[in-house]
Amino acid sequence: SAVISQKPSRDICQRGTSLTIQCQVDSQVTMMFWYRQQPGQSLTLIATANQGSEATYESGFVIDKFPISRPNLTFSTLTVSNMSPEDSSIYLCSVDYGGYTDTQYFGPGTRLTVL
């Protein structure tokens, strides 16, 4: 199984500011994913981040709002820009180690509240 850490674990931010969430993995992985989980909802994929290339964003998510960096095979960041209360969610980093099952493993999540 994976060891995935995220920083910060939670934060309370003011409207109009930005927050960068870090995701660190214990071994090299090709694919990293960022998800958003709004209160009481299921997970929604924001983007897929591959090392050495631009992130691929899902419909409804844009790079200006959620810029992603992937500088190496064990680390990624997601920035939530110009935040509004609607951005209050849990943000989850996920990785795929490859192999037969294609199982995705998740970090502990970042609980964001925007006032």
Place this chain on the structure above:
Amino acid sequence: AQKITQTQPGMFVQEKEAVTLDCTYDTSDQSYGLFWYKQPSSGEMIFLIYQGSYDEQNATEGRYSLNFQKARKSANLVISASQLGDSAMYFCAMRDTGGFKTIFGAGTRLFVKA
């Protein structure tokens, strides 16, 4: 398009009893994987069990088993001997083999009563 349906928003079970959480899926792919995750109130997503579309045996992991009925496109999670610590949100998910995206159902909240 792929879709996961969990029709039980909430379930109650008595401690030490078994409980089944329902999941149906829709896909035109022949090769895919089915997953169950547990999300406690802390928010982390914990991987529980995996079933491949070509696996003939139902998957088991400790107290968790997956009742896979391919023709009916269902992948129900069975938790045996429920414990208070099983109280959490449970998500069914699917990923086509070689694909990049995992899609999730709406989830079922399980309450275990002492």
